[in-house]
Amino acid sequence: VTILIADDDPVSRRLLENTLARLGHKVVSVADGSEALRTILRPDGPHLAILDWDMPGLDGPAVCRAIRERPVPYVYIILLTARDRQEDMVAGLDAEADDFLRKPLNVIELAARLRSGERVLALQENLLQAQDALRHQATHDHLTGLYNRKMILEHLEMELRRVKRTSAPLAIAIADVDHFKRINDTHGHSAGDVVLRRVASLMRSVLRDYEWVGRYGGEEFLVVLPGCDVEAGTRAAERARSQVGSEVLQVGRMRLGVTLSIGVAWTGASGDELETLILDADEALYRAKACGRNRVEAWTVNNSSAPSNA
Amino acid sequence: MGDQIPVPVSLQPAFDVADALTRVAGDRELLAELVCIARAESPRLLSEIQHSVESNDADGLERATHRLRGSVGVFGAHSVSKAALELELMARERVLIGAPRKLVELREALDQLDASLATFSEDPSL
Numbered sequence: 001v002t003i004l005i006a007d008d009d010p011v012s013r014r015l016l017e018n019t020l021a022r023l024g025h026k027v028v029s030v031a032d033g034s035e036a037l038r039t040i041l042r043p044d045g046p047h048l049a050i051l052d053w054d055m056p057g058l059d060g061p062a063v064c065r066a067i068r069e070r071p072v073p074y075v076y077i078i079l080l081t082a083r084d085r086q087e088d089m090v091a092g093l094d095a096e097a098d099d100f101l102r103k104p105l106n107v108i109e110l111a112a113r114l115r116s117g118e119r120v121l122a123l124q125e126n127l128l129q130a131q132d133a134l135r136h137q138a139t140h141d142h143l144t145g146l147y148n149r150k151m152i153l154e155h156l157e158m159e160l161r162r163v164k165r166t167s168a169p170l171a172i173a174i175a176d177v178d179h180f181k182r183i184n185d186t187h188g189h190s191a192g193d194v195v196l197r198r199v200a201s202l203m204r205s206v207l208r209d210y211e212w213v214g215r216y217g218g219e220e221f222l223v224v225l226p227g228c229d230v231e232a233g234t235r236a237a238e239r240a241r242s243q244v245g246s247e248v249l250q251v252g253r254m255r256l257g258v259t260l261s262i263g264v265a266w267t268g269a270s271g272d273e274l275e276t277l278i279l280d281a282d283e284a285l286y287r288a289k290a291c292g293r294n295r296v297e298a299w300t301v302n303n304s305s306a307p308s309n310a
Numbered sequence: 311m312g313d314q315i316p317v318p319v320s321l322q323p324a325f326d327v328a329d330a331l332t333r334v335a336g337d338r339e340l341l342a343e344l345v346c347i348a349r350a351e352s353p354r355l356l357s358e359i360q361h362s363v364e365s366n367d368a369d370g371l372e373r374a375t376h377r378l379r380g381s382v383g384v385f386g387a388h389s390v391s392k393a394a395l396e397l398e399l400m401a402r403e404r405v406l407i408g409a410p411r412k413l414v415e416l417r418e419a420l421d422q423l424d425a426s427l428a429t430f431s432e433d434p435s436l
Contacts, residue, residue: 009380011348018340054376082380104383107335 001118004045005029006036006063007052007080012105016050019107023114033058037066040075047073048117050101053081053092061095068096074124076117080105141215143193144200149222152214156224156274163272171233171266173223174281175203175240178259178293180219191251192219195258198249206239222278230266230298237262237296245294259294261285269300324419325426326386333384342434345427348381355381356420359397363409371409372401382423389419 003020007013008031020027028046030036034057039045049067051060058066060079067075079092082103092100098120099113139151147155156172163170177183177199184192196219203213203221216222223240225233245259263285270280280299288297327341334340355378362371375398382390393416400409 009377010351011344011381011384014347015334015340015344015384018343052380054373054380082376082383103380104333104386106333
């Protein structure tokens with residue numbers, strides 16, 4: 001663990017440095033409160049700090065209060081003090097220090113208090129990891145690892161707000177795996193799962209970092225393409241279609257060819273309302289299916305009213 | 311003030327080696343290093359304290375005496391700590407009438423402490 005020591009008294013500072021180093025910790029030590037705060041607030045700053053109460057710049061409780069304005073990551077703070085009045089103790093706790101260490105220091109007590117700090121930090125680390133895992137579960141599709149429907153729609157909504165602000169174009173594409181039901185019925189659901197996972201990763205591989213894809217429904221994927229007009233959106237969809245179509249998927253002992261039908265819509269033709277965009281992309285997808293599958297169709301004002309029949 | 315130790319402050323050693331060794335978990339080498347740092351530091355603090363007393367600067371006096379206590383506390387320096395604390399309390403109460411006299415006491419105690427620390431520095435194994 002990296003530990004920050006902030007103390008303007010060189011004797012205490014040396015004693016702390018020496019003890020912490022012997023306990024196997026990495027030590028950063030400073031002699032004033034403002035420097036202590038700067039060090040802690042760095043992105044890779046220490047999560048455990050020993051702050052002297054009386055320091056030039058900011059005093060220990062002031063540094064403490066400033067650190068607490070930032071909720072995560074939690075910094076475990078031990079206040080060092082030669083003060084022994086009750087009101088000082090209360091002021092320190094009110095500044096949200098976690099523990100006190102009385103001066104003159106005693107290294108055995110110091111080591112024990114550090115252990116208790118490390119326990120709290122480990123607990124905090126576990127909680128954060130659990131929270132991350134839950135957040136991932138709530139926003140991602142467990143089969144493909146892509147964003148789930150809720151998350152990709154949230155992204156689309158966010159991007160549409162930007163469209164409204166900046167009037168930059170945006171395209172979306174809805175891709176559907178052709179004859180997916182047949183794959184499931186013929187080869188079993190686990191084969192279907194393999195196909196979906198492989199298609200997801202192929203689609204992800206042809207998209208740029210700022211382009212988003214999520215699993216929209218059973219075998220449907222929604223792609224959000226910021227900055228794309230209908231031509232650029234169609235090109236992106238075409239890349240995905242041809243990438244998936246040219247791959248022979250290994251599913252167990254079988255080798256399967258899988259194709260995508262894709263419908264594209266963009267804000268220039270459909271406007272910047274989410275529901276309309278989706279509806280239009282769906283309609284274009286329907287036309288791609290009707291025109292023989294394994295193709296990309298874009299929704300335009302002219303052909304919107306006349307979807308052809310297969 | 312010193313109420314946890316029944317022995318009168320005047321009879322306690324200026325530098326309580328046994329107490330100090332407990333604080334550093336028996337590490338004489340570390341203690342010798344701390345002694346070195348403290349001996350280099352205390353003249354500066356003393357002159358800060360003296361300056362604050364002379365210029366009637368209660369804030370400065372409170373800060374410097376507090377610093378000194380923090381710095382020598384590790385050596386179980388009871389008489390220095392006691393005199394420094396009394397000065398610190400005067401400063402906190404903003405009543406500095408007795409401060410010059412207490413300063414003399416502090417100076418004497420610091421001299422004694424420094425002599426003991428010097429002896430220890432010469433042979434930390436004692």
